Amino acid sequence: xxxxxxxxxxxxxxxxxxxxxxxxxxxxxxxxxxxxxxxxxxxxxxxxxxxxxxxxxxxxxxxxxxxxxxxxxxxxxxxxxxxxxxxxxxxxxxxxxxxxxxxxxxxxxxxxxxxxxxxxxxxxxxxxxxxxxxxxxxxxxxxxxxxxxxxxxxxxxxxxxxxxxxxxxxxxxxxxxxxxxxxxxxxxxxxxxxxxxxxxxxxxxxxxxxxxx
Amino acid sequence: xxxxxxxxxxxxxxxxxxxxxxxxxxxxxxxxxxxxxxxxxxxxxxxxxxxxxxxxxxxxxxxxxxxxxxxxxxxxxxxxxxxxxxxxxxxxxxxxxxxxxxxxxxxxxxxxxxxxxxxxxxxxxxxxxxxxxxxxxxxxxxxxxxxxxxxxxxxxxxxxxxxxxxxxxxxxxxxxxxxxxxxxxxxxxxxxxxxxxxxxxxxxxxxxxxxxxxxxxxxxxxxxxxxxxxxxxxxxxxxxxxxxxxxxxxxxxxxxxxxxxxxxxxxxxxxxxxxxxxxxxxxxxxxxxxxxxxxxxxxxxxxxxxxxxxxxxxxxxxxxxxxxxxxxxxxxxxxxxxxxxxxxxxxxxxxxxxxxxxxxxxxxxxxxxxxxxxxxxxx
Numbered sequence: 169x170x171x172x173x174x175x176x177x178x179x180x181x182x183x184x185x186x187x188x189x190x191x192x193x194x195x196x197x198x199x200x201x202x203x204x205x206x207x208x209x210x211x212x213x214x215x216x217x218x219x220x221x222x223x224x225x226x227x228x229x230x231x232x233x234x235x236x237x238x239x240x241x242x243x244x245x246x247x248x249x250x251x252x253x254x255x256x257x258x259x260x261x262x263x264x265x266x267x268x269x270x271x272x273x274x275x276x277x278x279x280x281x282x283x284x285x286x287x288x289x290x291x292x293x294x295x296x297x298x299x300x301x302x303x304x305x306x307x308x309x310x311x312x313x314x315x316x317x318x319x320x321x322x323x324x325x326x327x328x329x330x331x332x333x334x335x336x337x338x339x340x341x342x343x344x345x346x347x348x349x350x351x352x353x354x355x356x357x358x359x360x361x362x363x364x365x366x367x368x369x370x371x372x373x374x375x376x377x378x379x380x381x
Numbered sequence: 382x383x384x385x386x387x388x389x390x391x392x393x394x395x396x397x398x399x400x401x402x403x404x405x406x407x408x409x410x411x412x413x414x415x416x417x418x419x420x421x422x423x424x425x426x427x428x429x430x431x432x433x434x435x436x437x438x439x440x441x442x443x444x445x446x447x448x449x450x451x452x453x454x455x456x457x458x459x460x461x462x463x464x465x466x467x468x469x470x471x472x473x474x475x476x477x478x479x480x481x482x483x484x485x486x487x488x489x490x491x492x493x494x495x496x497x498x499x500x501x502x503x504x505x506x507x508x509x510x511x512x513x514x515x516x517x518x519x520x521x522x523x524x525x526x527x528x529x530x531x532x533x534x535x536x537x538x539x540x541x542x543x544x545x546x547x548x549x550x551x552x553x554x555x556x557x558x559x560x561x562x563x564x565x566x567x568x569x570x571x572x573x574x575x576x577x578x579x580x581x582x583x584x585x586x587x588x589x590x591x592x593x594x595x596x597x598x599x600x601x602x603x604x605x606x607x608x609x610x611x612x613x614x615x616x617x618x619x620x621x622x623x624x625x626x627x628x629x630x631x632x633x634x635x636x637x638x639x640x641x642x643x644x645x646x647x648x649x650x651x652x653x654x655x656x657x658x659x660x661x662x663x664x665x666x667x668x669x670x671x672x673x674x675x676x677x678x679x680x681x682x683x684x685x686x687x688x689x690x691x692x693x694x695x696x697x698x699x700x701x702x703x704x705x706x707x708x709x710x711x712x713x714x715x716x717x718x719x720x721x722x723x724x725x726x727x728x729x730x731x732x733x734x735x736x737x738x739x740x741x742x743x744x745x746x747x748x749x750x751x752x753x754x755x756x757x758x759x760x
Contacts, residue, residue, distance in 0.1 A: 189535050
C-alpha cells in the first residue's frame with residue numbers, strides 16, 4: 169500500500185490543472201501501467217490558473233497532511249484528494265471538523281483489476297456552511313482486491329467513515345455488496361439491494377460479465 | 382432448518398411476546414416496490430429496517446457496456462416520470478468529459494423540459510400521497526392535471542413519458558412551431574389548477590391533523606443524515622442546487638427555493654407543491670428569455686470518446702432532490718464506471734429514524750412524504 173496513491177491519480181484533462189506542482193513529495197513514484205497508458209504526471213508543463221477558492225481548500229489539507237495525501241485535481245467546485253487507507257480516517261475527520269463539511273453525497277466504488285485494487289470515492293459536501301454549498305471534496309482511497317471473494321470472509325477491507333459521516337451508512341452497504349469491500353467498523357454490514365442468497369461475484373466488479381456481452 | 386444454515390437475511394428473528402415483526406411489502410401497495418420490516422409494540426413502531434432492491438436492474442453495470450449515446454435511453458428508466466432530470470447530470474458530465482459547448486437555445490429548452498418533468502413527477506407523487514392518506518380526490522385531480530404537461534412534453538419530444546430528449550451537445554429536436562404560446566397557455570392553466578389544491582388538500586383540517594407533528598426531522602439531524610431535496614428544505618435548510626450550483630441557464634433566471642422550518646410530514650408534503658408553483662414561474666421566465674431561433678444541438682462525431690483516465694461528478698436538482706452522476710472514463714467509447722447518486726436512496730436513511738416511536742397508522746404518511754421512488758433508489 170505504499171505508493172498506490174500515485175497511480176490512482178485520476179488524471180484530469182491536461183489543460184486543466186497542475187496539482188503535481190505542489191510539494192507533495194511522492195515517496196516512490198513508480199509509474200505503474202495504467203489502463204489508459206498515460207504518463208503518470210506531467211508536472212508544471214503549463215501553469216493554468218487554478219480556481220482560488222478551491223486551491224485554498226486543497227492547500228489547507230496539504231498543509232496538514234503533507235505527503236500522506238495526493239491532490240489529484242483542483243477544478244471549479246471540486247477538489248480531489250487521494251489518500252491511502254491508513255490515513256483516510258484522519259483526513260475525513262479533518263475535513264469534517266476543520267473544513268466544515270458535514271455530509272457525504274455519494275460513495276462510488278471503481279474496480280481496477282489491472283492494479284489489483286478497488287477504489288472507493290466519497291463525494292463530501294456541506295449544508296451548514298453557505299460558502300461551501302457548491303463545493304465537493306472528492307476523497308478517494310484504495311483497497312487491495314482479492315481475486316476470489318468468499319462471502320463472509322471478505323479480505324478486501326477498508327475502514328468505515330460512518331462514525332465520522334453518518335450519511336455513508338447505506339452507501340457503504342451498497343459498495344460492500346456490489347464490490348465486496350468490507351468496511352471494518354461499520355455497524356451494519358449487510359446486503360442492501362441484492363438478494364440475501366446471492367452466491368456469485370460482487371456484480372459491479374469488472375470480472376462479473378453480463379451474459380451475451 | 383435452523384438459523385445457522387440460512388443466509389443472513391433469511392434467518393428468523395426471535396422476538397419476545399410484546400414485540401411483533403411485520404413485513405410491509407414488497408407486494409403491499411402502500412410500500413411501493415420495497416419491503417419495510419417494522420417491529421411494533423402494540424400500535425407503536427419500535428424499529429424499522431427498510432429493505433430495498435426488489436427492482437434493482439443494474440443500470441450502472443449496463444452503462445459500462447454501452448457507448449455514451451446508447452446509454453441515454455436506459456439511464457432514464459429509473460424514474461420514467463422525471464426522465465429529463467435523470468438524464469441531466471449524465472448529459473452535463475459527458476459534455477464536460479468531451480469538452481462540448483452547448484448552444485444557448487438548447488440550454489433554455491433543457492430548463493423548460495426539466496421543469497415540466499419536475500411537475501409531471503411531482504403530480505404523480507402527489508396522487509399517490511393523496512390516495513394513501515385516503516383522499517381520493519387528491520388522486521384524481523393530479524392524475525388528470527398532469528396530462529396537460531404530458532401533452533406539452535409529447536409535443537416537444539414525441540413520447541409521453543420516456544423522452545430521451547437530452548443528448549450530449551444539446552437536445553434531440555428543436556421545439557415545434559408555435560410552442561411558446563401553447564406552453565404559456567397550458568402552464569398558466571396548470572398553475573391556476575394547482576392553486577386550487579390548497580383548499581381541498583393542504584388547508585384541509587383532516588390532512589393537517591394527520592400529518593402535522595408526525596415524523597419530525599430536526600435541522601441538525603437532516604444535515605447529519607445527509608438527506609436532500611424537499612426533505613431537507615422542509616427541515617429548514619435552504620439548499621437548492623438550482624441556486625447553489627446553477628447549471629445551464631439557471632443563473633440567469635430568478636429561482637426562489639421554498640423552505641419550511643417544521644420538518645414534519647406536512648412540511649415535507651407541501652414543499653413539492655410549492656416547488657411546482659415555482660417551476661411554473663421558471664418556465665414562464667425561460668420562455669420569455671429564450672433566444673427565438675438558433676441551433677439546439679452540436680453535431681457529435683460518431684462514438685465519442687473521453688480523453689485518458691478522467692472522472693467527473695455533476696449534479697442537478699431533480700424532483701426528489703440532488704441527483705449526481707459520477708462518470709469515470711478511461712478513453713474508450715464506453716464509460717469505465719458510471720454511478721448515479723439519487724435523492725431517493727439518500728433520503729431512505731431517514732426512514733428508520735422517522736418511524737421510530739410513530740404509530741403504525743402514520744407509516745404511509747411518513748413514508749410517502751419522503752418523496753421516495755423505489756425504482757430510482759434501486760437503479
